[in-house]
Amino acid sequence: MDKITPSSIDTDGLVTRSRPGPQTRFALVDVNNFYCSCEAVFDPRLAGKPLVVLSNNDGCVVARSAEAKAMGIKMGQPWHQVPRELKAQGLQALSSNYTLYADMSHRVMTILGGMAPRQEVYSIDECFLDFSGMGLITTSLRDHGLLIRNRIQQWTGLTVCVGVGSTKTRAKLANHIAKKNPQWAGSFDLESRSSDEQQHWLSSLDVGEVWGVGGRLTAQLKAMGIHTVQDLKDANPKRIRSHFSVVLERTVNELNGISCLDLEELSPKKQQILSSRSFGKQVTSEADLREAVLTYLARAAEKLRAQGSIAGMLQVGIRTNPFKPDTPQYHKALSCKLAEATDDTLVLGQYAVRMLRQLYREGFVYQKASIMLSDLSPRTERQITLFEDTAGREKRERLNATLDTINRRYGSRTLQTAGAGIHKTWSMKRGNLSAAYTTDWRSLPTVQ
Amino acid sequence: MRRSANAAHLGVAHPEPMAQRLPLIASPSPQAGFPSPAADYVEETLDLNELMVRNPPATFFVRVRGESMVDAKVFEGDVLSVDRSIDPRPGHIVVASYSGDLYVKRLSRLAGGRLALVSENAALRDEYPILYLDQAEDCTLWGVVTGSVRRF
Numbered sequence: 140m141d142k143i144t145p146s147s148i149d150t151d152g153l154v155t156r157s158r159p160g161p162q163t164r165f166a167l168v169d170v171n172n173f174y175c176s177c178e179a180v181f182d183p184r185l186a187g188k189p190l191v192v193l194s195n196n197d198g199c200v201v202a203r204s205a206e207a208k209a210m211g212i213k214m215g216q217p218w219h220q221v222p223r224e225l226k227a228q229g230l231q232a233l234s235s236n237y238t239l240y241a242d243m244s245h246r247v248m249t250i251l252g253g254m255a256p257r258q259e260v261y262s263i264d265e266c267f268l269d270f271s272g273m274g275l276i277t278t279s280l281r282d283h284g285l286l287i288r289n290r291i292q293q294w295t296g297l298t299v300c301v302g303v304g305s306t307k308t309r310a311k312l313a314n315h316i317a318k319k320n321p322q323w324a325g326s327f328d329l330e331s332r333s334s335d336e337q338q339h340w341l342s343s344l345d346v347g348e349v350w351g352v353g354g355r356l357t358a359q360l361k362a363m364g365i366h367t368v369q370d371l372k373d374a375n376p377k378r379i380r381s382h383f384s385v386v387l388e389r390t391v392n393e394l395n396g397i398s399c400l401d402l403e404e405l406s407p408k409k410q411q412i413l414s415s416r417s418f419g420k421q422v423t424s425e426a427d428l429r430e431a432v433l434t435y436l437a438r439a440a441e442k443l444r445a446q447g448s449i450a451g452m453l454q455v456g457i458r459t460n461p462f463k464p465d466t467p468q469y470h471k472a473l474s475c476k477l478a479e480a481t482d483d484t485l486v487l488g489q490y491a492v493r494m495l496r497q498l499y500r501e502g503f504v505y506q507k508a509s510i511m512l513s514d515l516s517p518r519t520e521r522q523i524t525l526f527e528d529t530a531g532r533e534k535r536e537r538l539n540a541t542l543d544t545i546n547r548r549y550g551s552r553t554l555q556t557a558g559a560g561i562h563k564t565w566s567m568k569r570g571n572l573s574a575a576y577t578t579d580w581r582s583l584p585t586v587q
Numbered sequence: 588m589r590r591s592a593n594a595a596h597l598g599v600a601h602p603e604p605m606a607q608r609l610p611l612i613a614s615p616s617p618q619a620g621f622p623s624p625a626a627d628y629v630e631e632t633l634d635l636n637e638l639m640v641r642n643p644p645a646t647f648f649v650r651v652r653g654e655s656m657v658d659a660k661v662f663e664g665d666v667l668s669v670d671r672s673i674d675p676r677p678g679h680i681v682v683a684s685y686s687g688d689l690y691v692k693r694l695s696r697l698a699g700g701r702l703a704l705v706s707e708n709a710a711l712r713d714e715y716p717i718l719y720l721d722q723a724e725d726c727t728l729w730g731v732v733t734g735s736v737r738r739f
Contacts, residue, residue, distance in 0.1 A: 183684035246644040294645035294672045583650040586691040
């Protein structure tokens, strides 16, 4: 089982990209209860306990440990609606610690990257691996999945499940089977089973388990007599296409082992950058709003520079809380075409402040502000204007680059414009945030 | 040690996480003016990570509290590098979670073959009892300590 080591796999970027064929093998690897598990790695008291992680502002449940799921806590459930008895029974809640989750995700993805020729990071806790061409190796892909699981478990303390299939859709189903059926110990290769057995597994799964088949589609399919994954697999692709879409036809093909979805290549650059948050407390004054807008703007501009783009369009929006209909409501956004596309935090900030002045109305309780940068183009294709102050521009670019470097090194918002405010009384509620165990020297776990 | 948070869509697998380093200059580069007599000798900058961290995705840092391991030269406030990818064996200094707390101790095989977490402070032996692995409700060997950093 230890035959495969990262070094025995060609991880060179020049691996030949064979078209999907009979040898195509994908794996979907995902981390079980990712956010909750990250917390338990550094606070062992949380292991095996009912735990939820809450969304921004500690509003809703966004992650649940196995024990919290067993208590019947639902995904997205507002925390204040969770019955008091459950809290008395030991249910704990933590604020989202995205700094920690991002670092742990990066570790998991780095390890997985060393265990397959190609990798597509699908989300913070899910990853597709392309095992194509690994058929020659003397171990089974299920065993390789177990090796992956053991290694992630030992190196990071997190538990993953691995599902292997000839298409991404089948790999996703195999992952589901691995997760729900303990006899596979978290790793299942659908293709290694006999066709009878495959049929057994696919018939036992509800059609709603298929990747991309949502609630409404599930209902429509069931009305047509398609209840299980096997039913959908057996459906006539042309009929599915005429009733639904070419996308679902492709899914039927994928279920039948015809790979239509390849690993995504490098993600296209974002066409717009949005930065918006709800406030942690009531914001009424223009001064507080300005701080929030400039803070979100700084973040958006940082992302813009990180992807090497400049923005030609800026939108600023503010709004009151639509879920409090008994309070006076106001929401408005303004868009503005910039005289010159830019990635300069200070220039964008001047526009934003001017727009906010027009947007702001006294007498409302604001709940959210948003910034959107759009009309993006590569920085290298910037139009040079006739009366450009080249020296001044270069100085500005250096200033922005320094801003980014310092904030990357010492934590975001170490350095910011004064307008973004120091105390930030409006910032998010994160009442029960765990430490940045892996990214801040002051927050390391202590050992005695 | 800060890494990019978003590693999305890597396309091709990265066998190694990318450490931030200055470029390696092995050969003299074309230049105008007076050549620097040192140019041919600039090879690489020293990076403490390289000394402390063999396997970055499996290495974590913890901070020491208390005096239980002073005889092993592990002192209060030290930052320890902990490599989870090493299989813990008796004799290793390990970090272990024992009944909900994280400890740094010597993993030892005691008489009768029992595995235990043993403190090393001869002067305060009574304050730090031996933690037997088979007596814990819940004990996980968290990782193997590979180094210590202390600032004065």
